[in-house]
Amino acid sequence: MILPNKKYKIALIGYRLSGGGSDKVMANLSLFFESKGIEVHIITVIDEVSFPYAGKLVNLGLLKNNSNSVFNKFKRLRALQKYLNTNDFDFIIDFRFRTKVIQELIISRWIYNSKTIFTVHSFLIDHYMPNNSWLTRSMYNHCYANVALVPAMKNIIEKTHNLKNIVTIANPVNLIEINEKNGEKVDITFDFIIAIGQFENPIKQFGQLISSYGNSILPEKQIHLLILGEGDRTNLEMAIKKAKMADFVHFIGYQENPYNYLKKAKFLVLSSKNEGMPNVILESLACETPVVAFDCPSGPREMIHNRENGILVENQNWQKLIGAMNEMVLNERLYQYCKQNSLESISPFLLGNIGQQWLDLMKITIK
Numbered sequence: 001m002i003l004p005n006k007k008y009k010i011a012l013i014g015y016r017l018s019g020g021g022s023d024k025v026m027a028n029l030s031l032f033f034e035s036k037g038i039e040v041h042i043i044t045v046i047d048e049v050s051f052p053y054a055g056k057l058v059n060l061g062l063l064k065n066n067s068n069s070v071f072n073k074f075k076r077l078r079a080l081q082k083y084l085n086t087n088d089f090d091f092i093i094d095f096r097f098r099t100k101v102i103q104e105l106i107i108s109r110w111i112y113n114s115k116t117i118f119t120v121h122s123f124l125i126d127h128y129m130p131n132n133s134w135l136t137r138s139m140y141n142h143c144y145a146n147v148a149l150v151p152a153m154k155n156i157i158e159k160t161h162n163l164k165n166i167v168t169i170a171n172p173v174n175l176i177e178i179n180e181k182n183g184e185k186v187d188i189t190f191d192f193i194i195a196i197g198q199f200e201n202p203i204k205q206f207g208q209l210i211s212s213y214g215n216s217i218l219p220e221k222q223i224h225l226l227i228l229g230e231g232d233r234t235n236l237e238m239a240i241k242k243a244k245m246a247d248f249v250h251f252i253g254y255q256e257n258p259y260n261y262l263k264k265a266k267f268l269v270l271s272s273k274n275e276g277m278p279n280v281i282l283e284s285l286a287c288e289t290p291v292v293a294f295d296c297p298s299g300p301r302e303m304i305h306n307r308e309n310g311i312l313v314e315n316q317n318w319q320k321l322i323g324a325m326n327e328m329v330l331n332e333r334l335y336q337y338c339k340q341n342s343l344e345s346i347s348p349f350l351l352g353n354i355g356q357q358w359l360d361l362m363k364i365t366i367k
Contacts, residue, residue, distance in 0.1 A: 199231030
């Protein structure tokens with residue numbers, strides 16, 4: 001056990017400080033850990049920084065060249081090893097997705113030299129652990145812990161790979177940051193619902209969402225659909241044309257501050273095939289905006305209390321998704337009830353509560 005008067009030192013390792021859900025979690029935890037007097041070092045692989053963070057940033061993305069050759073990758077791996085060897089970290093927490101088996105085996109067994117916690121941020125666990133269970137156990141059975149976001153993810157990892165060191169800690173939501181930013185002006189004069197995600201990720205199913213929106217009563221009620229994100233819009237533009245919704249569906253790109261749009265939206269809609277624990281649901285509820293979402297694996301059912309702070313829709317039932325969107329417009333009593341419950345419903349996921357779970361996992365006592 002670490003002594004209570006020790007100055008704790010933690011390395012957080014992720015791909016970047018921009019865009020992704022796991023990157024946002026890493027950034028938020030850096031703020032929490034520093035607020036508790038912990039020395040935080042953030043090590044990133046890609047040179048992208050937009051999220052608020054705390055601590056020292058070690059940006060290995062600055063070493064990446066255009067060719068991204070084997071030699072260049074080795075250079076960055078060696079720089080990581082040297083930095084970890086130079087610093088005496090109490091814990092390393094890895095937020096990256098990990099699909100390159102040989103590289104990850106080397107990192108987990110020979111590069112990481114402190115108590116290590118690996119995180120899994122998607123129900124598609126093969127983005128983090130090899131399908132070969134022997135390899136997975138070789139990489140992850142020896143570490144301090146593996147953190148899954150929800151019980152369903154923990155169960156599938158244990159069932160698939162027979163790992164014994166899986167714990168569950170949900171994503172946190174940083175209410176202070178959201179409250180600071182969600183009051184910024186949005187230059188939109190019409191009513192709208194909102195969807196958020198990368199266009200090139202078929203998991204979000206934005207094309208089918210556009211079609212479903214077109215078949216709902218929302219266009220008739222002059223309620224538009226805003227999609228925040230970036231990527232190739234070719235297929236989505238085709239879906240808009242087919243649905244004859246060019247006047248009602250709007251792409252506004254990636255927004256460093258999505259909270260002002262979430263605050264003004266009537267509700268958020270999530271139509272994914274699968275998730276991990278989508279931060280956008282917590283962020284929407286933090287903005288007092290209800291959510292309509294598929295009960296997909298995994299995450300939505302942990303955050304949405306059906307007909308309390310939104311509507312949880314039978315997974316992949318598009319007709320019921322249309323019905324839920326319609327009801328949130330037609331049933332004003334239900335809508336207002338969900339809206340008034342939204343903010344209170346995220347209490348278990350506030351950064352202070354989730355951060356304390358991380359401290360408890362690491363047996364760190366702050367006096």
